[in-house]
Amino acid sequence: MVNRKRGEIVANLGGKDRCLCLTLGALARLESAFAVSDLAALGERFSSGRLSARDLMVIIHAGLEGGGHTFALDDVAEMQVDGGIAGYAAIVSDLLAATFGEAGADG
Structure with missing residues (x-):
């Protein structure tokens, strides 16, 4: 079970639910x-809204390691995600929100 307060999310990558977390x-x-x-x-780099496919892959990889x-x-590059590129972007968005805080969240 993931703990969002610790920055953890769950994402289905390659047909399996996996915990992702951007640790220190x-x-x-x-x-x-x-x-x-x-x-x-x-944070500024991520908030630019301009992330490449490689950027998404690197962030997901770091989250998986964490x-x-x-x-x-290269394994991450081959993992399938529902929704295609929009699915990858949604995972990264959710991971960054859990890590850096969500809009409207206290603190």
Whole structure:
């Protein structure tokens, strides 16, 4: 069972429900992958609304690692998601909302 207060979500990837979480280590890997200096810059990068397919894949991969799964980035690239690209984008949006806070949430 996932705990959204810890930033966890569940997503169906490759036909299986999986827990995703952007842990501190996962966020550090994303800072490096996106060549930004801190979490504020990472948040700005994500809030731009301009994410490539590779960006989605890298974020999902980091979330899977943070959720305790071991997959290569190429494995994530092959995972099927309902809804196609919109499905991948929805997973990333949900993961980022759980990590950075949701609009209207207290605190």
